Amino acid sequence: MDKIEYVIEVIGCFYSFKNTHILIGGIDKKNQLRLHTEVVKNNFPIKETAELLNNYSHNIWINTHEPLRTAIGSRCKGELSFDKDNESENEVLEDLFLSLKQSGRLSLATDVKIQGNNAHNCTFAHF
Amino acid sequence: MALMGIDPLAQKLKSIKDSFEAELENNLKPVPERWEDFVSLCVIRSGGKMVKFKPYFYQSLLTRLMDEYNNIVIVKSRQLGITQAVSSKFLHRACLSPAYSSMAFLRSQEDASALARRTRQMLGGLAEYVKADNDNVGFLKLKNCGEIYFKNSSKEGSRSYDSVLDFLFDEAAFSENVEQIYAASSPSGALAGDLTTKLIVSTPSAKSGWYWQKLSENNDRDVEDLCKLVASGKLHREIPGVFWWIDDAGVVKLILHWLCHPVYSQIPDYLKYRQQQDGTDFETVLREYDLRFVDSAVSVFSSDLVRDAALGEFEDFLDDSANYFIGIDTATVGSDYFVAIVLKERGGKYSVVAIYRRRQQTSEYNLYQIGNLINLYHPRGIGIETTGGTGQLYLERLSKDFEGYDFHAIRTTGDSKPVLIGTLQLALEKRILEFPEGCSIGDELLSFRRQGKKLEAAPGKHDDTVLALCFALSVAEKAEKGWNLSDLPRFKHG
Numbered sequence: 001m002d003k004i005e006y007v008i009e010v011i012g013c014f015y016s017f018k019n020t021h022i023l024i025g026g027i028d029k030k031n032q033l034r035l036h037t038e039v040v041k042n043n044f045p046i047k048e049t050a051e052l053l054n055n056y057s058h059n060i061w062i063n064t065h066e067p068l069r070t071a072i073g074s075r076c077k078g079e080l081s082f083d084k085d086n087e088s089e090n091e092v093l094e095d096l097f098l099s100l101k102q103s104g105r106l107s108l109a110t111d112v113k114i115q116g117n118n119a120h121n122c123t124f125a126h127f
Numbered sequence: 128m129a130l131m132g133i134d135p136l137a138q139k140l141k142s143i144k145d146s147f148e149a150e151l152e153n154n155l156k157p158v159p160e161r162w163e164d165f166v167s168l169c170v171i172r173s174g175g176k177m178v179k180f181k182p183y184f185y186q187s188l189l190t191r192l193m194d195e196y197n198n199i200v201i202v203k204s205r206q207l208g209i210t211q212a213v214s215s216k217f218l219h220r221a222c223l224s225p226a227y228s229s230m231a232f233l234r235s236q237e238d239a240s241a242l243a244r245r246t247r248q249m250l251g252g253l254a255e256y257v258k259a260d261n262d263n264v265g266f267l268k269l270k271n272c273g274e275i276y277f278k279n280s281s282k283e284g285s286r287s288y289d290s291v292l293d294f295l296f297d298e299a300a301f302s303e304n305v306e307q308i309y310a311a312s313s314p315s316g317a318l319a320g321d322l323t324t325k326l327i328v329s330t331p332s333a334k335s336g337w338y339w340q341k342l343s344e345n346n347d348r349d350v351e352d353l354c355k356l357v358a359s360g361k362l363h364r365e366i367p368g369v370f371w372w373i374d375d376a377g378v379v380k381l382i383l384h385w386l387c388h389p390v391y392s393q394i395p396d397y398l399k400y401r402q403q404q405d406g407t408d409f410e411t412v413l414r415e416y417d418l419r420f421v422d423s424a425v426s427v428f429s430s431d432l433v434r435d436a437a438l439g440e441f442e443d444f445l446d447d448s449a450n451y452f453i454g455i456d457t458a459t460v461g462s463d464y465f466v467a468i469v470l471k472e473r474g475g476k477y478s479v480v481a482i483y484r485r486r487q488q489t490s491e492y493n494l495y496q497i498g499n500l501i502n503l504y505h506p507r508g509i510g511i512e513t514t515g516g517t518g519q520l521y522l523e524r525l526s527k528d529f530e531g532y533d534f535h536a537i538r539t540t541g542d543s544k545p546v547l548i549g550t551l552q553l554a555l556e557k558r559i560l561e562f563p564e565g566c567s568i569g570d571e572l573l574s575f576r577r578q579g580k581k582l583e584a585a586p587g588k589h590d591d592t593v594l595a596l597c598f599a600l601s602v603a604e605k606a607e608k609g610w611n612l613s614d615l616p617r618f619k620h621g
Contacts, residue, residue: 004618019530036620042530101615114612115232 004028004036009058009114013049013079014082020044024056033100036109046071135408158222158256162190164265165219168256169249171211181253181552185369185387186212192371193293193324196379200342201328202354205415209328213295214246217275220293222257227273229293232280232345234302239265240264242297243277270350280308294325300332301337303578308339320585327592330415335574335587345374345608354418368392371590384418427548428572432442434556442471442480445506451504452606453481455497455511455601456591457518458486464591465493467503468568469547470599477554479562480504483590501529509608510535510598535605537598544582547597548575564611568592 006026011034014021019042025035039052049072053060059077062068069076081089100106108114144400156550159165162182167181175459182190189212192199203209210231217229260270266320268274276291280302294312299305312325334351343350357370364370368387373480374380384392394400402412413419420430445451450472458465465488471483481504501509513519513536514609526534539547554560561570567589574588584590 034618036618040531041387104616107616107618110617111620 003087004034006034010077011053011055011058011060012058013053013060013062013068014063015046015049015065017044017093018042020045020049022049022052023114024058025098026058032105032107034107034109035112038114135368137533138409151259153536155257156255158219158253160223162216162219163187165222166215166249167250167341169215169218170252171245171249177248177251180215180249182215183208183387183389184213184366185383187366188365188369188371189213189381190216192379193326193383194371195283196377197324198378199324199326199381200328200378201383202342202350202418203328203381204388204418205330207383207385207388209383210242210295210297211245212452214242214275214327215249217293217295218246218249220268221273221275222253224273225271226290228276228291229273230278231295232278232297232302232305234280236279238297239277239279243267244569246275246277262491269571274504280305286558292323294323296325296327298329299327299341300329300336306337319503331418331420332414333573333576334420334430335426335576337587338421339420345376345378345379346372347375350380351420354384357384358386358418360386361376380437381432382418385416386584400507423545424574425575425578427575427577428552428555430573432573433569434557435558436555436561437564439478439480439481439563441563441566443462446471446473450601450603451506452603453497453500453504453506453509454595454597454602455518455521456595456598457493457512457521458591459517460583462486464589466495466595467500468595468599468604469500469506469593470596471504472603475559476482476501476558477600479560479566479568479596482566482568484567490521490524494521494528496524498528499523500548501525501532506532508533508602510537510602512539512598514538514540515605522524535602539594541580548582550600551593551597562596566592568596 004026006028009026010024012023022039022041023035024037025033026038027033040051048068050067053072053075060072060075061078061080062072062076064079064081068080080093094099097106159168161314168178170177171177171180186208189199189201189209189532193213193216201209210233214231217231220228221229231239231242243266246267247259257272258270260268265277267277280296291312294309296302296305296309299362302308304574309325309327309536311570327338327341330340333344352485353362353370357368360367362370363386366387369378369382371381382468384398391397398409398412398416401416402409405412410421414421414598452470452472453467454470455467464484464486468479471478471480479498481491483500485496491562500506509525509532511518511522511525511534513522519536522534522536526532537543537547571584571588571590571593574585575590575593576583576585584593
């Protein structure tokens with residue numbers, strides 16, 4: 001099977017101490033977002049999360065989280081808020097997700113389960 | 128003495144009057160033994176005039192059935208004079224026996240007072256036979272004879288009364304407390320034994336609640352179908368509009384439709400006439416006059432849709448091609464049930480494949496059972512009601528034990544509940560939801576009603592499975608609407 005070549009490699013990381021969800025992938029030549037690796041951690045300290053993320057040279061997008069952003073420094077490409085009072089932003093994310101899905105520009109590796117339906121991370125990674 | 132001195136003539140006149148009244152009282156005529164003869168003496172208001180009561184055939188039939196049977200359940204059109212006939216029967220019995228006592232439960236205080244007035248009015252033509260001994264609105268005591276109570280069924284019961292022979296539960300489908308009042312009436316009538324007659328009377332309402340249960344139980348045929356046949360004129364016994372039978376428990380079930388009324392049956396297109404007269408919608412006319420059990424104002428879920436949806440089956444295995452969702456309505460140690468419903472989604476259709484429904488169990492036991500469901504079905508979403516606090520504890524515990532699963536805290540409020548129920552209604556109407564026949568969902572859907580602004584189970588019924596189903600559907604719908612990953616293309620990595 002041909003190796004997939006990524007034009008841009010990205011990481012989406014939704015961090016909370018109790019439940020951290022990391023999706024790793026990239027955008028290929030056909031402008032398709034492919035997510036090949038999923039990391040789910042529970043009770044995972046910020047320091048170790050930052051170390052894990054530093055193993056990759058990808059652009060990293062995280063949820064609004066000041067300590068994590070400080071820990072990964074300039075590697076952080078951007079932050080997004082998923083607070084309840086930030087619903088309009090969530091709607092934009094959902095629209096983007098649906099648009100990607102509808103136009104066939106989003107695919108997952110077979111072992112990426114995204115348990116807990118933490119799918120906004122997919123779109124999140126697209127940034 | 129002073130009066131005698133001043134006006135001996137006035138005193139003499141008073142004495143004559145007193146002795147005349149005493150004479151009259153002692154020489155009251157005997158009340159006719161036959162009800163028909165008795166009521167022909169009574170005065171009633173009819174068609175804007177005061178006239179002698181001439182009973183229609185079906186009224187006579189009802190009183191004959193009252194003489195023969197202890198329990199009668201009646202479903203009737205409005206304006207047939209059934210309450211009047213029953214109260215005249217009570218009055219007749221009260222006139223015949225000093226030990227007689229009966230109770231009429233009406234829907235409101237106004238109704239109770241109105242029937243009391245009408246019953247007193249009937250006495251107007253019986254001056255030579257019987258006299259009232261009091262002037263109370265809610266209680267009629269006849270001199271040297273029996274008594275009748277007129278009560279408001281929304282407030283009063285019959286506790287603390289003994290040896291009551293006859294009971295009328297009027298408009299039973301519309302009285303919230305009728306079940307409790309009926310239950311409390313049994314001790315009141317216990318001493319009377321076989322002599323008691325209990326009449327449960329109403330125009331149709333929704334196909335749920337205590338009245339519907341009483342009407343539809345112990346029959347070997349569908350009451351709704353019978354009502355439709357009677358209304359169409361295709362089925363009757365003595366005359367069109369009248370049908371009755373004895374059910375398996377010995378209770379008389381009596382259907383009375385306006386076709387049995389000699390005046391109404393002659394009016395062309397009577398239902399349309401009624402609609403114009405009453406200024407109401409046609410559904411109400413059908414319910415109140417044509418014996419239709421339709422009531423969107425009370426019943427939330429259409430019985431036809433509920434019946435059509437009861438086609439599913441339980442499944443205790445995982446279907447890899449389907450998505451699963453769980454809705455949980457928690458409960459503590461009270462009479463409410465702790466319910467978890469597993470909803471399977473496949474090809475845009477939902478089916479209930481498992482139900483956990485227990486009450487008065489420990490939280491550990493409930494958590495263990497929910498854990499089993501999660502481990503078996505790997506749900507994509509789990510909705511837990513957190514209003515009230517108990518659900519929050521379950522949510523926290525389950526989220527901790529099953530990390531990686533998508534838990535949704537659902538709050539039911541006056542605003543959110545109609546939306547949740549609306550989702551369920553829509554799923555039934557679109558015929559994309561099914562559940563196993565005979566499970567508690569069907570019964571609870573049928574007894575779920577709208578009481579004013581509130582949406583809740585009928586008195587004495589539960590709505591826990593309905594709500595758990597709403598939660599599961601709500602979570603499923605959210606997943607379908609937005610972040611659904613099931614149809615994404617897959618590739619092999621590494």
